[in-house]
Amino acid sequence: MPDREAMTHLKKPPENKTETEKTIIASAEKLFYLRGKAGTSMQDIADDAGINRTLLNYYFRTKDQLFEAVFRNALSSFVPSLVEVMRSDQSLDAYVHQLIETVITAMLEKPQIPSFVLHELSSNPQRMPQIMREMGVDPGYAIEKMHGEGVGEVFLEPRQLIINLLSLCVFPFAARPVIVEILYGGDQEAYVAAMEERKILLPALVGQFIGMSKKQGNEQQPPTP
Amino acid sequence: MPDREAMTHLKKPPENKTETEKTIIASAEKLFYLRGKAGTSMQDIADDAGINRTLLNYYFRTKDQLFEAVFRNALSSFVPSLVEVMRSDQSLDAYVHQLIETVITAMLEKPQIPSFVLHELSSNPQRMPQIMREMGVDPGYAIEKMHGEGVGEVFLEPRQLIINLLSLCVFPFAARPVIVEILYGGDQEAYVAAMEERKILLPALVGQFIGMSKKQGNEQQPPTP
DNA sequence: ATGTCGTTTAACGAAAGTGTTAAACAAATT
DNA sequence: AATTTGTTTAACACTTTCGTTAAACGACAT
Numbered sequence: 001m002p003d004r005e006a007m008t009h010l011k012k013p014p015e016n017k018t019e020t021e022k023t024i025i026a027s028a029e030k031l032f033y034l035r036g037k038a039g040t041s042m043q044d045i046a047d048d049a050g051i052n053r054t055l056l057n058y059y060f061r062t063k064d065q066l067f068e069a070v071f072r073n074a075l076s077s078f079v080p081s082l083v084e085v086m087r088s089d090q091s092l093d094a095y096v097h098q099l100i101e102t103v104i105t106a107m108l109e110k111p112q113i114p115s116f117v118l119h120e121l122s123s124n125p126q127r128m129p130q131i132m133r134e135m136g137v138d139p140g141y142a143i144e145k146m147h148g149e150g151v152g153e154v155f156l157e158p159r160q161l162i163i164n165l166l167s168l169c170v171f172p173f174a175a176r177p178v179i180v181e182i183l184y185g186g187d188q189e190a191y192v193a194a195m196e197e198r199k200i201l202l203p204a205l206v207g208q209f210i211g212m213s214k215k216q217g218n219e220q221q222p223p224t225p
Numbered sequence: 226m227p228d229r230e231a232m233t234h235l236k237k238p239p240e241n242k243t244e245t246e247k248t249i250i251a252s253a254e255k256l257f258y259l260r261g262k263a264g265t266s267m268q269d270i271a272d273d274a275g276i277n278r279t280l281l282n283y284y285f286r287t288k289d290q291l292f293e294a295v296f297r298n299a300l301s302s303f304v305p306s307l308v309e310v311m312r313s314d315q316s317l318d319a320y321v322h323q324l325i326e327t328v329i330t331a332m333l334e335k336p337q338i339p340s341f342v343l344h345e346l347s348s349n350p351q352r353m354p355q356i357m358r359e360m361g362v363d364p365g366y367a368i369e370k371m372h373g374e375g376v377g378e379v380f381l382e383p384r385q386l387i388i389n390l391l392s393l394c395v396f397p398f399a400a401r402p403v404i405v406e407i408l409y410g411g412d413q414e415a416y417v418a419a420m421e422e423r424k425i426l427l428p429a430l431v432g433q434f435i436g437m438s439k440k441q442g443n444e445q446q447p448p449t450p
Numbered sequence: 451a452t453g454t455c456g457t458t459t460a461a462c463g464a465a466a467g468t469g470t471t472a473a474a475c476a477a478a479t480t
Numbered sequence: 481a482a483t484t485t486g487t488t489t490a491a492c493a494c495t496t497t498c499g500t501t502a503a504a505c506g507a508c509a510t
Contacts, residue, residue: 033347034347034348035263035347035348036261036263036264036344036348037264038260038261038263038264039261039262039263039264039348112347115340115343115344115346115347116347118340118343118344118399118400118403119261119340119343119344121340121402121403122258122259122260122337122340122341122402123259123260123261123264125402125405125406126406128402128403128406128407129403129406129407132403132407133407137407139407139408156426159408159409159419160419160422160423160426162408163396163397163404163408163419164393164430166396166400167392167393167395167396167397168389168392168393170392170396170400171388171391171392171395171396171399172388172392174343174396174399175343175391175395177346177347177350177353178343178346178353178354178357179388180350181350181351181353181354182353182354182357182358182362182364183364183384183387183388184384194384194385194388197385198385201381201385204437205389205433205434205437208430208433208434208437209430209433212429212430212433
């Protein structure tokens with residue numbers, strides 16, 4: 001147990017089977033997110049979890065195993081809900097709206113995931129797509145839907161639209177430290193509020209993209225087929 | 226010198242004063258970008274540069290010094306030109322257009338900078354803004370300019386506009402491995418071409434934002450599908 | 451009472467990493 | 481010929497990290 005208060009030798013009941021395991025994962029997440037895999041030692045994690053290294057190795061035999069668990073855990077915290085939305089059958093506008101809502105909400109819960117994932121990916125680029133596919137992400141489906149609604153015929157290619165969507169949703173979290181500091185003067189709450197606001201801001205903007213890319217010119221019309 | 230070809234004991238003239246230094250920086254950049262500071266050893270760098278660790282320490286006494294050099298070098302590869310644009314006096318449209326062009330061009334040269342900087346920042350958040358200010362970045366100026374042109378009066382707040390701008394320009398590079406793999410099927414060239422295309426794509430989109438946020442956005446209806 | 455399970459303490463070996471130093475050497479400078 | 485500069489080789493001391501092992505201990509179950 002994580003508590004260290006004058007209980008050098010008082011043991012507790014095992015309570016829930018995986019109680020300590022959760023504590024470990026939590027600490028590992030926190031530190032891996034913050035300093036990356038290479039920048040975090042098993043000792044660091046054990047300390048943060050309030051246990052010792054031996055026990056840590058007892059649960060996860062190697063650092064690689066622990067990291068793998070954390071990494072997949074990070075992805076599975078938002079990919080599934082994303083997949084669900086992507087597979088849903090609705091108008092493109094509703095689709096986009098829900099996608100934005102889902103992603104931003106997920107990011108607000110664990111804001112450090114983007115920079116973590118992006119970093120750990122750069123040392124191992126082919127791994128992400130593999131995992132993504134394992135989890136059922138299929139951009140081809142989204143692209144088809146857009147084509148089906150006429151996106152890309154004139155102006156904006158579907159993949160560019162997806163990139164824009166992702167950029168607008170994810171980047172503000174990946175760059176959070178910078179943005180908070182130099183744009184919001186260190187005011188975390190103002191930052192969070194701004195991110196919340198983006199949930200309703202972005203659909204309007206992206207709707208604009210879609211309008212541009214479908215009909216020529218700017219007269220927009222509700223694209224419900 | 227990086228060459229290892231049967232010249233175990235042949236020495237070369239010092240040529241230019243900082244010839245080896247450049248080699249070192251280049252190798253350090255490459256590896257730091259790829260694996261981060263903690264994930265890269267001095268030995269790795271020495272090997273990649275084709276020298277030995279002693280010489281490495283001869284040029285940069287400690288790893289921290291070397292890293293500092295690389296980090297600042299990374300920023301100074303694009304921040305100054307960015308500052309120049311930000312300080313220039315031109316219409317908001319031209320301004321935005323040039324900003325996009327500048328950033329994307331810089332990123333195309335060193336695509337790994339975003340994820341590198343973002344990662345190394347998360348362990349040391351207050352450092353970036355400090356350096357940025359040292360280099361003369363002042364978002365206040367840009368915000369004033371926008372206000373001066375009426376941005377933010379109706380719809381889109383200036384800071385949100387800046388965030389969008391940055392997101393659209395920078396994120397595609399930060400997420401390069403993912404995008405290349407799952408959106409372009411591993412085709413690097415297609416990816417680069419797409420990024421090039423964004424130089425002319427983005428100004429149009431962002432121009433749209435600005436239009437929305439300046440004019441009362443009633444002709445083009447605001448949010449909520 | 452015995453046993454099991456989660457846990458701690460202590461220690462070990464092996465490897466990797468950092469920073470330093472002394473000595474030599476080759477090429478260019480003087 | 482002597483000196484300087486960039487460079488290598490070799491070695492050293494020190495720390496960190498990782499993974500493992502043996503032993504014990506406390507709580508709980510049988």
